[in-house]
Amino acid sequence: MTAGNGIKRVGLLFSGGPAPAANAVISAAALGFLNAGISVVGFFDGYEDLEQYSPDSPLIEDEHYLCLQQDDVSWIRNRKDIILRTSRANPGKAIGSLDDLADPEKNAKLRRVFDAFEAHEIDALVSIGGDDTLKTANYIYRMQELMPELRRVRVVHLPKTIDNDYYGIDWTFGFFSAAHYAAAEIRNLGADARSTKVWYVLEIMGRKAGWLTYASGIAGEATRMLSIEDFDGEFDLDETAAYLARLMEARAKDGREYGVVCVAEGLADKLPDSQRPQETDKHGNIVLGAAQVGKMLAAGMEKRFEERTGAKMKVRHKQVGYESRCAEPAAFDVLLGTQLGTGAYRALVEEGLSGHMVSVEKQLELKFVPFDELIDAETLKTRVRFIERDSDFYRLARALEYQKVHHRDLEC
Numbered sequence: 001m002t003a004g005n006g007i008k009r010v011g012l013l014f015s016g017g018p019a020p021a022a023n024a025v026i027s028a029a030a031l032g033f034l035n036a037g038i039s040v041v042g043f044f045d046g047y048e049d050l051e052q053y054s055p056d057s058p059l060i061e062d063e064h065y066l067c068l069q070q071d072d073v074s075w076i077r078n079r080k081d082i083i084l085r086t087s088r089a090n091p092g093k094a095i096g097s098l099d100d101l102a103d104p105e106k107n108a109k110l111r112r113v114f115d116a117f118e119a120h121e122i123d124a125l126v127s128i129g130g131d132d133t134l135k136t137a138n139y140i141y142r143m144q145e146l147m148p149e150l151r152r153v154r155v156v157h158l159p160k161t162i163d164n165d166y167y168g169i170d171w172t173f174g175f176f177s178a179a180h181y182a183a184a185e186i187r188n189l190g191a192d193a194r195s196t197k198v199w200y201v202l203e204i205m206g207r208k209a210g211w212l213t214y215a216s217g218i219a220g221e222a223t224r225m226l227s228i229e230d231f232d233g234e235f236d237l238d239e240t241a242a243y244l245a246r247l248m249e250a251r252a253k254d255g256r257e258y259g260v261v262c263v264a265e266g267l268a269d270k271l272p273d274s275q276r277p278q279e280t281d282k283h284g285n286i287v288l289g290a291a292q293v294g295k296m297l298a299a300g301m302e303k304r305f306e307e308r309t310g311a312k313m314k315v316r317h318k319q320v321g322y323e324s325r326c327a328e329p330a331a332f333d334v335l336l337g338t339q340l341g342t343g344a345y346r347a348l349v350e351e352g353l354s355g356h357m358v359s360v361e362k363q364l365e366l367k368f369v370p371f372d373e374l375i376d377a378e379t380l381k382t383r384v385r386f387i388e389r390d391s392d393f394y395r396l397a398r399a400l401e402y403q404k405v406h407h408r409d410l411e412c
Helices: 022-035 108-119 131-146 175-196 211-220 237-253 265-270 293-309 331-350 392-400
Strands: 009-014 039-043 065-067 124-129 154-159 199-204 224-226 259-264 315-320 356-361 365-370
Touching: 009 022, 022 039, 022 124, 022 331, 108 131, 124 131, 124 331, 131 154, 154 331, 175 199, 175 211, 175 259, 175 315, 175 331, 199 211, 199 293, 211 224, 211 259, 211 392, 224 237, 237 259, 237 293, 259 265, 259 293, 265 293, 293 315, 331 356, 331 365
Parallel strands: 009 039, 009 124, 124 154, 154 356, 199 259, 199 315, 224 259
Antiparallel strands: 039 065, 356 365
């Protein structure tokens, strides 16, 4: 074995949506390997070029990949754009079961990825991305068990999502930066609402869980926060609008003819079939923002309030989406991202691991979580971490929302 635990050349890529502090992760990972004398190939645009590779269509340096040097990854931790760029290319889209991984028709794009790794003598892959990217990393890891003719490539994954719904890690890099950005938007809208006596419904990113909506709402002092975890079964938009109209009426009687309601875009996935969006992305996920669930809720609130009171009150709708993904990275996200990046080096070289996700616990102490603990063995789908209704985090959000009893009503 060499000093690099048999690893001479590492491939590194970022896939899926952007997240603040992405470059901190890339920088720390690359520097770890480079300082150990291990070459690092940074692939541009996620899997976009890798899944199309063939000997007749080779990857070209500086166009499809970059042989990273120290100067490339120094002084970049706080850059907002991703130096390797990203895409939603999904070479494992056709895979639905373990058997599919050995099916030549369904694994064709994944085979091209392996062919590219063979051509560039890649010994290990550092995958940075969300749950779909984790699935792809697992496919690459598991295919080697089923197909011994493939090049042996060790695989570690670094978790990324501003949604913070990753199982196996408490906080994902970029989450706090995105929450800070959205919280500032809430405070701005709150000032406008108080000044003009209107309500706002602010729709915030969050496909499967409400972490970003709740964190932003707590930090931004929202009037109400609503997310996927608040509803069992379908999301009844009319019933929710009626509930919020009652809240509007209560606040109006209290001299507060304004408010900001934060809703997670993922509520669109709980709408009845007739109201759900039909557009999907390359991963087959519904484009939730297209439904504009916040816009529909705002219209319903206006209507219900007028029905209840006979008066009109303006309810405006706004979305906070893509801009939060490339917000200024907060110091905590830079710290977390660099530790995860360093963890990729330690997992592969110092621990000799493969098929693991890098995570942290306590005071950014590294831990390495096997893919088997993160992915369902039968469906090959990733596990999602929701906010538990009996958790202290959920109870904190509920405690800070507008209450009907105020301090002036209490005896001192």
